[in-house]
Every structure is written in C-alpha cells, then in structure tokens.
Amino acid sequence: MNFEVSSGEKEPGIYVPRVWANPYRFNFDNVGNAMLALFEVLSFKGWLDIRDIILQRLGPLHAVYIHIYVFLGCMIGVTLFVGVVISNYSQNKGTALLTVDQRRWCDLKKRLKIAQPLHIPPRPQGNLFRTLVYDLTQHLYFKRFTAALVIFNSCLLFVTWDEEEPYTEFLAMCSVAFNVCFALEVVTKIIAYTPRGYWQSMRNRYDMFVTALGLAWMVSHFLVHNDLSHSFGFTVIILRFFTITGKHATLKMLMLTVVVSFxxxxxxxxxxxxxxxxxxxxxxxxxxxxxxxxxxxxxxxxxxxxxxxxxxxxxxxxxxxxxxxxxxxxxxxxxxxxxxxxxxxxxxxxxxxxxxxxxxxxxxxxxxxxxxxxxxxxxxxxYSSEEDALLSYADIRNFQNTWNQVDTQQRGMISIDQVSKLLLNLKGRLEVDFSKDRLLFKHMCYEMERLRNGDD
The missing domain is CATH 1.10.287 (Helix Hairpins)
Structure with a gap:
C-alpha cells in the first residue's frame, strides 16, 4: 500500500479538541495544591517537571523560585530535620548528656563487650616444622596474598561463562588453579593449628566449607562440563568472596558495624x-x-x-x-x-x-x-580516633594475643598463678610495672579470688 500524498492532495488530519488544563500531577491554583506539590518536591520527586513548565510558561526568572526552594527546603531543611531526629535519639538514650570521659568509658565497655578471645592456637613450641608453618600463616604478606587470590578469583565473574565461547575453558582452568591454592591454604593452616585448633574458629570452618565446595566443583567440571557445572562454579566464587571480610581489619570492623547495627x-x-x-x-x-x-x-x-x-x-x-x-x-x-x-x-x-x-x-x-x-x-x-579512646584497638588486640599465649587450652579462663605471666607480657597502655604496682597487683589477685569463691 502506498501512503504517500500525491501532488494536489492534502494530508489527512485528526481533529483533537483543545483543552486548557493543569498538569496532571501538580498545580498552584490554591494553597492546598501548592503545598502538596512542594511536599513532593521535598523528596526530590517531580521538581524537574515543575521547573520545565515554569520555564516554558513564565520564563527563566520565575524558575529561580523552584531552585531556591529545592536548595532551602531539601538540602538544608530536610537535613536539619534529620539532625533533630538524631539529636533527640541521643538525648533520649542519654549519650548526649554524658561528659567526654563518660562517653569514653561507655565506648570502652562497648568495645570490650564485642572483643572475644582469639580462636587461634598459640605458637607451637618444640616442633620446628610446625613453628615455621605457623609463622608463615601469621605473616602479613601471607594474609595479603590470600586476600589478593580471593579478589582475582572474584574477577572471573566479570565475564559470562558460556559453553560455546572459547574463553570459557580458560576461565574454568583459572578457577581450578585458584581452588587448588585455597585448598593448600586450608592444609597449611591445619598443619600450623592442628585440626582441633583449626576447627575452633568459625571463619576457618566457613573457609573449609567453601573449599570443599570448590573441590566438588572441580570434580563436577571435569566429569560433567556443562552450563550446570559452570553455575555451580559461579556460586562457589560468590561464597568465596565473603571470606575476604575476615582477612582485613578494616573490612572486619565494617562487618561488625553492620552486624551490631542490625x-x-x-x-x-x-x-x-x-x-x-x-x-x-x-x-x-x-x-x-x-x-x-x-x-x-x-x-x-x-x-x-x-x-x-x-x-x-x-x-x-x-x-x-x-x-x-x-x-x-x-x-x-x-x-x-x-x-x-x-x-x-x-x-x-x-x-x-x-x-x-x-x-x-x-x-x-x-x-x-x-x-x-x-x-x-x-x-x-x-571508627573513633584511637587517641581519644581509653584503650585503642591495638591495645585490645595486644591483650587478645597475650591471653592467647597464656590460655593454651582455649578455655577462656586462666588460673591465678597465670595472671602474673599475663600482666608481664602486656604492652602499651595495659603494661604493668610490678616495681611500682605491686600493691595493685596483690589487691587485684585478692579480688579475683573472692569472685572465684562466690563472694560479692
């Protein structure tokens, strides 16, 4: 069919009635409608439509009105409202009425409440091979290397694993190599910590679980080698990515913030x-x-x-x-x-x-x-300043490491005789000088003995 207009013919037209009407979602015909429109603008919704219509009908000078309202009402007014809500929350909780020293003491109690004994066995003595392997697993470069492996392994998710694409086999073999490295990491830690010591940490249990899934995927990949096995490999990589939170102190603090906030x-x-x-x-x-x-x-x-x-x-x-x-x-x-x-x-x-x-x-x-x-x-x-805190995270970490050396059985308690050894090995703000604090040490041992006997 030919829809072109021949010479001498007129284009067909459709008559549409002209209606003088307000925009569908807003108008300023009365105070109520104007307040409703401006209330919507407070949420940054629809203000561009209002601006464009003002520009079209009235001109640029009148459009300054909506820009000023967005700046004062949304960027300043709403922010002040948020500040008032947070301030009232702090006052009702009582934290806003505390002095600086009282707030430091409350922060210290919260930090100590979260701190727990390390689930890492102490450095082995008497076995040179295990000692070397233990030092290797605790070295900073070893931890950074394993974190880098997790990141590079996660980068394999950037490309879709399609069975018909030639690069899929290369990506799968890279994933196999990464899973072998992670399996070696687990074996190394088991040698360093012993199986019982390795199993005490929930993070180590999760690492072993993901590593076992990775080995299962390797077997399924070489036996089945289809899209289902690739999906299984994707899942293992995603689960592996969550192990990186325990390999860096800042990420661990961030996860603790999320968990405590929840x-x-x-x-x-x-x-x-x-x-x-x-x-x-x-x-x-x-x-x-x-x-x-x-x-x-x-x-x-x-x-x-x-x-x-x-x-x-x-x-x-x-x-x-x-x-x-x-x-x-x-x-x-x-x-x-x-x-x-x-x-x-x-x-x-x-x-x-x-x-x-x-x-x-x-x-x-x-x-x-x-x-x-x-x-x-x-x-x-x-994330408060370490200088303003009564005890920094470094001091708490030092106490955890020192406790870990004394509590060799990982029971969470030590005898009275081991307290002196614990205090002698403490460093930083928790360091105790027995030549000056001998009376304090005796009083502390006396109070702990009373608590152990059930006295108030």
Whole structure:
C-alpha cells in the first residue's frame, strides 16, 4: 500500500479538541495544591517537571523560585530535620548528656563487650616444622596474598561463562588453579593449628566449607562440563568472596558495624515491617480496585495485600511514590463510577492524601532516620580516633594475643598463678610495672579470688 500524498492532495488530519488544563500531577491554583506539590518536591520527586513548565510558561526568572526552594527546603531543611531526629535519639538514650570521659568509658565497655578471645592456637613450641608453618600463616604478606587470590578469583565473574565461547575453558582452568591454592591454604593452616585448633574458629570452618565446595566443583567440571557445572562454579566464587571480610581489619570492623547495627535496630526494623503490613492492608481496602494507569499496573498495584506490601517497600525507597499517589487520586472522566464502592475503579483524593503523606513522613523522615542514628553511633564506636579512646584497638588486640599465649587450652579462663605471666607480657597502655604496682597487683589477685569463691 502506498501512503504517500500525491501532488494536489492534502494530508489527512485528526481533529483533537483543545483543552486548557493543569498538569496532571501538580498545580498552584490554591494553597492546598501548592503545598502538596512542594511536599513532593521535598523528596526530590517531580521538581524537574515543575521547573520545565515554569520555564516554558513564565520564563527563566520565575524558575529561580523552584531552585531556591529545592536548595532551602531539601538540602538544608530536610537535613536539619534529620539532625533533630538524631539529636533527640541521643538525648533520649542519654549519650548526649554524658561528659567526654563518660562517653569514653561507655565506648570502652562497648568495645570490650564485642572483643572475644582469639580462636587461634598459640605458637607451637618444640616442633620446628610446625613453628615455621605457623609463622608463615601469621605473616602479613601471607594474609595479603590470600586476600589478593580471593579478589582475582572474584574477577572471573566479570565475564559470562558460556559453553560455546572459547574463553570459557580458560576461565574454568583459572578457577581450578585458584581452588587448588585455597585448598593448600586450608592444609597449611591445619598443619600450623592442628585440626582441633583449626576447627575452633568459625571463619576457618566457613573457609573449609567453601573449599570443599570448590573441590566438588572441580570434580563436577571435569566429569560433567556443562552450563550446570559452570553455575555451580559461579556460586562457589560468590561464597568465596565473603571470606575476604575476615582477612582485613578494616573490612572486619565494617562487618561488625553492620552486624551490631542490625541487632541494635532489630525492634525498629520489626516496627517498620508492622507499619508496612498495616498500611498494606489499608491500601488493599482503599485502592484495591483503582484502575491501572502509569504507576499502577499489573505488576504494581494494591489488588492484594502482598502486592500492596510490595508497593509500600517500593515507596520506602522513594521510587515514584508521588506518581503512585496521583494515580490513586484518579477521578471521573478518567475512571468509571460503579453502583457501589467495590464496583468503581476511581480513587479518593482525601484518603489518598492522608494515606501516602502519613506513610512517607513516618517511614522516610522518622523511622529511616532512626536507623541512620543507630548506624552512625556504631560507626563512631568502631571508627573513633584511637587517641581519644581509653584503650585503642591495638591495645585490645595486644591483650587478645597475650591471653592467647597464656590460655593454651582455649578455655577462656586462666588460673591465678597465670595472671602474673599475663600482666608481664602486656604492652602499651595495659603494661604493668610490678616495681611500682605491686600493691595493685596483690589487691587485684585478692579480688579475683573472692569472685572465684562466690563472694560479692
């Protein structure tokens, strides 16, 4: 068919009625609508649309208004609100009222609470070969070498292992070589620590588990050699990557921060889930029959409670929450009124406004900022200046190593006779001079004897 217009003919046209209407998601016709539009801008949603329309209709001079509001309201106002939430959290917890020395003492107690005896057997004596192997495993270069192997092994994930590609076999052989190196690392540590000493550490158990999976993958690769074995190899590499957190002090502190923050914010997280569940049930009742539009469609809607909870998790991240809200406000002629509420696919302006604004304020401005306050508190604990602390991490690590030399059976306790040996080997701020602190040492031994006998 030829759709070209011949000479002398006019192009077909479609007559569309011109309608003078506001933009779909915002207007400044009254104070309420203006406040709603600016409240959405506080979340950095939709402000570019407002700016572009102001530029088009009024000019660049008027567009300065929205830029000033974004700077003052979003970048300064919201940040100050976050600061107030964190400050109130600190005051209610009492940390804001502590003096510098009291805060140092509290930080020290938290550090000591986290510190545990090392799950590494002491340096063997009387066996020269084991001693050399032990020194090798404790050397800094050995630890850096194994960490580098983990990183290079993880780099194999950058390329898809396709059975039809020629480079796949080369990548698989590189992974085999890495797994052999990791197996040698496990054997070396077992020789240095003895099997019983090696098994005491949870990190060593995880390393052995991943290494065993790697050896199983090597066998499956040479026997089966298909896409399933490649997927198995991918899984082993991913599991291996998590072992790097225990090979570096900074990464270990970061993981400790994450773990401690999770346990301290457990009830806040549970409250967040309860809040989302409650709003999910309410959303299913209010917006379960709303027609599908731009932001509400077959993959994102409130038709069921599970879909509503998924939508609210999306709103927690701030992803197009204002579009979802405006779609739930849809009115005639963009929807159809039914005989009753359940047969209508229209929304409700007032309930939608109360539902989404209250949820967004409670989640984004309060609950999430409380989680930020907890994480900041733990980061300040792990990454505070060593000079300001009563005991640095180096002092705690020195005490752990010294304890490890005295507690050869890894029982977590020593006898009274071994206390003097422990104190003599301490260095740094914990160092004890018996010529000056003999009376203090005797008093400490007396108090420990009382505690062992059950006296208060």
């Amino acid at each position: 346990f301290k914010s457990f009830f806040i997280i549970m409250g967040l889930f309860v809040l989302i569940l409650t709003y999910g049930l309410i959303g299913n009742i209010l917006f379960g029959t709303v027609r599908h539009m731009e932001a509400i469609h077959r993959n994102a809607n409130f038709a069921t409670t599970s879909n509503g909870i998924t939508m609210l998790f999306r709103i927690v991240t701030g992803e197009d929450w204002n579009k979802i809200m405006h779609n739930c406000m849809v009115q005639v002629p963009y929807c159809t009124r039914g005989k009753n509420y359940w047969e209508s696919d229209c929304g409700h302006f007032t309930w939608t406004l109360a539902f989404f604004c209250s949820f967004y304020v409670m989640i984004t401005y309060i609950v999430l900022n409380l989680l930020v306050a907890i994480i900041m508190e733990n980061f300040s604990l792990f």
